[in-house]
Amino acid sequence: MSLIQTKSIADQVEELLRGRIRDGTYAPGSRMPSESELSDEFGVSRATLRTVLAKLAVNGLILRKQGDGTYVNIKVREINAHQGYLWEFVRIIETNGYKPTIRSLAIEKKVASEEQANALAIEPGDELISLTRLFYADERPVILARNVIPTTFLREAAEHIDGQLHISEILKRYCHQNIAFAITEIRSVLVEERVHQLLAKELDQAVLVLKVAFYSNQNLPLALGVNYFDDKVLRLSLVQAWS
Template sequence: MLAHPDALNDDDPVSRLRGFIAHGDYRPGSRLPPERELTDELGVTRSILRKALDALEREGAIWRHVGKGTFVSATEAGLTQPRGSLAELGRQLTPVKMMRARLTIEPAICREAAINASNAALTQMNLAMERAHAVSNWQDYETQDDNFHRAIAEATDNPLLVAQFDQLNQVRRAVALGNVVRRSARPGPDHPSFGEHEVIATAISQRDPHGSYEAMRNHLRSVSARLFGEG
């Protein structure tokens, strides 16, 4: 127990928060639960929680966006980067510039995946696609969409490309959050990304680097057109 509910006299609340993130499978770009849930999980008052959040933000382990939430940074996952750089990028980039960055990087990652993907990596892609079809809301769909794209990065068998994807995805989350308006409770069975993901996965499984590159590029152009009116 803490001696005083409003005093942060040692690192215990910070350590608890850091442990919660580490053991909760929060990836770079993941949004942490609301403060009211964190206070229950950590057994601290809201004032102590906020001091712990402040401490981790100063370390670069998390970053916060007013009105949008608290997010895990790539630094928390052990990646090296200037403190606050990705958070700052997320505040500066427009959705169109973010998508152009994805169009530059992710097709090349997809091409590498077609060359290096293991059977286990292909299984992870297929699992993410199956789960995406079964979701009941957009938040769960976006989780599986993230899992699909990260499985492609992992299929490259290149830790540097995986780290690059994680950083790009963290910025993507920050830019897209609040800029995307959903007009239904969940994706419909004819949601375009379902078919586009299948084309990507097929090209990778067929060990087709050029086809994989083009499939990802076409998918991202389609997403950009649907969400932001840019292709």
């Protein structure tokens, strides 16, 4: 008897297939077994198997050709497509070939600006918890991340927050809130005074800024993020696939 909840069959099959693609059992560019072969092997219905393959196809890992077969995307190695990977900075750093490290710079109380209050559906001046963190790629600072959460969501003292955790995990663990969706706005800016030192960049260089708003499945704004991304070191790439 295990405390870990049993994953769905589909999730298990997905993990298996992702593993085989990752480790080269199904090599990039090669043809995979047919749907019926796979569903036989795993002992699942074809319908279940197909939901998994559809997901892999949307993520760009495989290409499907009616009347022919299913092929592994020859570019799999440079695809970091996962649900919500846009703000999964650790994964981005890894797929760029570096070792990721997170340093928590500050966990402090602030008051909401008008813009923040508007985005979070609270009042200007309301209290926020602000997390400032720096992500490193092989000891080199590459992403400066600032997140704010309305204090009213917090169920524990702010001092208890583990600065290594992903924002979704922080919201889950300390606020009992789950993220249902996020809207990210991507902009290009010149590094400000306060940022350039932390990212070890020259002044007047352009960096990417990812402004994120996180929402619950009640359409409730949970948190905001402003992330300075050094695109001279890290590549930010997206994969789009068509059926």
